[in-house]
Amino acid sequence: MTSPLPAIAAHNLTLSLGSGDSAVEVLRGIDLKVPHGQTLALLGPSGSGKSSLMAVLSGLERASGGSLQVAGEDFAAMSEDALAAARRGRIGVVLQAFHLLPTMTALENVMTPLELAGMPDAKARAAAELAAVGLGARLGHYPAQLSGGEQQRVAIARALAPKPALVFADEPTGNLDAATGSSVMDLLFARRAEAGATLIVITHDPALAARCERVVTLADGRIASDATI
């Protein structure tokens, strides 16, 4: 069931890193509402604040100021541990460098968020999710035994396995060649569509951005443009 509230509602969001003279304003008053089920691309040059905005919206980092409601929860008022708990099962994150746990197999990587969220049948669900991304035969492989594309598919399976309402992908094709990147994104969009999740993709790639319903461009920590395609 779709909530009447937006998936994300950010108002005057700011983020400062460092302190004193060395403090850097990374986000300077972001206002953003993202409805449920929308696909949104965050564009912008390096250093514009895209990854930082994603970190704040996904609860990986706490905003320095402003308000932030994510899936009805007040992220601005939550502690880091509360944010971690809020992510469980509700927010999936796919990162450019995959960030699989190197000491665990593909199956174990996908099982981990399910177990942290206390979900039953973690193993069966993880195996099904890996089968869905075409890695049914690679369950017992370690990340070092997988190609970059396969690793990213494991990361997608891991992000989507708990059936989150919100998925973030930070330059998911940045470490892949064009053909592999394209197939990985096909997979990500297909799985998202099946789940009906909200998807926010950070990218430099205009072609990838064009696959989203909405494109928000950041510059110098501010929203420079917000266009619905």
Add this chain to the structure above:
Amino acid sequence: MNPWRTAWTIARRDLSARFKGLRLLLVCLFLGVGALAAIGTLTGAIERELASRGRTILGGDVEVAVWQRGASASEQAAFAATGKVSGGMRLQAMARAGDLAAPIELKAVDAAWPLVGQFKLAGGRSIGAPPAGTAWLAEGAAQRLEVKPGDTVTIGSQTLRVGGIIANEPDRLGEGFTLGPVVIVAADMPARAGLTAPGAMYRSKYRIALPPGGDAQALAAKLKARFPSSGFELRTRDNASPGAERFVSRMGDFLVLVGLAALAIAGIGIGGGVSSYLEARRGSVATLKVLGATSGDIARIYLLQIGAAALLGSALGLVAGVLVTPLLGAALGDLLPVSPGLVFDPAALAKAALYGLLIALIFAAPPLLSARRFPAMALLRARVSPLAQNWRDAVVPAGLGLLAIAALALLTTKAKLITAWFLGGTLALLLLLGALGWLIRWLAARWPRPKAPLLRIALANLHRPGAQTGALVTALGFGLAAFVTLAAIQTSLDANIAARVPQRAPDYFVLDVPKARGAEFVAAVIKVAPAAKVRLVPALRGAILAYGPQNAMIRVADLKEIPEEAWPLRGERGLTYSDDVPEGNVVTSGQWWPHNYAGEPLVSIDEKLAAALNLKLGDQLTIGLLGVERTARIASLRRIDWDSMGFNYVLVFSPNAIEDAPHNLAATISVTPLPFGAEAGGGSVSATSSPQTPDASGRGELLRSLVRAFPASSVIEVGGVLTQARDLLRQVSLAILSAASVTVLAGIAVLLGAIAAARAARTYDNVILRVLGASRRQLLVLQLAEYALLAVLLAGVALALGSGIAWLVVVQLFAFEWLPAWPAVLGVLGLGLALVIGFALAASLPLLRAKPAQALREL
């Protein structure tokens, strides 16, 4: 789902089966726990062996000993009513064979001996007491007197046939420390030889073997209650060899402390290892947080992993500790009263494991808690800076761990004061070394940059971010300082015993000089050794039975435990009387009695004993002397110069208090000139002559003439005792050095861990230097320069700290001269440093082999 179960699922999955990354922790705990387990097992094994063989060692279930008299008829009847009895006596005596004479321990036994165990002669013959006119000789006595079975020896006025050489004396250990090899004779021989005249220093011993199920403790208590003034020293089978048990227990306690210090060093390695492990897991921690793991989950996951590694390391250490015990037993040989064999002592192992896990907790807590607090994005961003240690968070677990260690150490030792000092000293030393490490880093950062590039880099490596100089100075400095301390103490004490003690101590102690023949004795000595100084004092033995204010005296028998400082309350002690303050003693309060004093019996006591028992002037002291209670009022307190090494008595009575008791005189003879005035003492007769030093043959002649003229007297040669003391000191030093070497091994483990932790940074440095044109030889020189710099610093720290501590122990604690053998001290330190540099270079060599192109691709 239970968060611990989830954490364990993830922890187990993430943990390499080969514990990759946690091996430093494994090695450190293996070493520390292994050392403690070996020490604990060895001590426990010996104590249990002593306990299980108690009946054999004691020669019965209960032993009753009494000085200078035999048991009365009623006493003997009381013994006989309870079980089978074997009686006899022990005394110092001189044995002669032709021109040779030797001090011996004479053991007279009756036909019932041995009640327990088997006595065997060389050749395997099992036998009991020798028949009249025959003696069984210990190997040492036979060698010294150059006799064999069938020859004769003379003891006192009796000539005895050597019936055999002793192979196994079942109750040898229970007899305690002796001043000569044993000669076993029939029970009535000492009396027939004139060695037990009234006042002679002999001890009667009665062993009682109870019927099966007999309660030895109850019997001892019953005898004590029935004969309160008898002066009985009672021992039961469960306390058969209190001296050996006390020695083993104290030695064990001390070695545990040394092992604990090694474990503390290992703890630094554990901290470094856990820090490196979590540093390498930074990406995993971040990913887990991204996936929804809270800081609590992170702490649980890595606590479980580190706990599993700690348990494995401890378990391996325990196994090694048990397996190494028989080897230790063999290495320590004669130092141990019994051979331990392969044993399993759950209590000792549990204690060692507990120490190990507590140390792991203390040192692993700071990095673990730091990792827990890191936010996910900060972990992803701050890839280059090491995890900041959060000591504030770690104060509670580390503090609780420290308290638990202190409590465990203090609760499981009898030497609580020494343990407390050792723990405090170790903590202070570690803090001092930590501060020195910090200072060295600080100075290295501010030192003018050397012009030579390799030296410049070597210096920079001491203070660069992430440099482990502080940890290395602490870990290696502690071990090396311990080496220096032990070597300096051992060589100093040895030099004192070898050189200084003979100068101060007399050459001979003579017991049982008949009271009426004092002047004759002095003349006999002077005749052979005109330069000799002779001192004679009245010698009696008695036990303190009660003490305190007149109307509130405390009976020693009622004390549950005798405090360490009140050692004179244990058993019988030497007593004397004198008209004058003994030389070398200083009256610190009260008044000495006048000559020919005839009033209320008075006593002067050692001020330390007075302090230990809270005794004041005017209080009373009751002693048991030859079965009779005598009470005297405390008239003065004295400070005793124990270093004078002559006769020193805790209790000195006014002559009218005890001179009527039958007694003999004891004498000291100093043949060599005494530059330190060692003649100090309460002599009633003294004689000196012009300083001439007799040679070895002159000494032999002195011994022979004394034995001829005073056959009932016994001579103790100080030289022999000193040799025994030096042997014991060397063996004890070896045992302590073995335990302390674990600290150096732990320090080396820390060093290897530090090298492993800095591997990526060092590889990067080496590759960049190679790209810039440095040869492998130059890189090797760079490594050498760095470790040589570290070694020089460590040598300085170890030498300064180690010598300082050794000086405190030798000069302040033992009041000996500071006489370390510097070549030996520097040799031990050099050996330790060579080990450090060798291991460091061996661990660094693989880094030099990195190929620049390949490394640059991987970095």
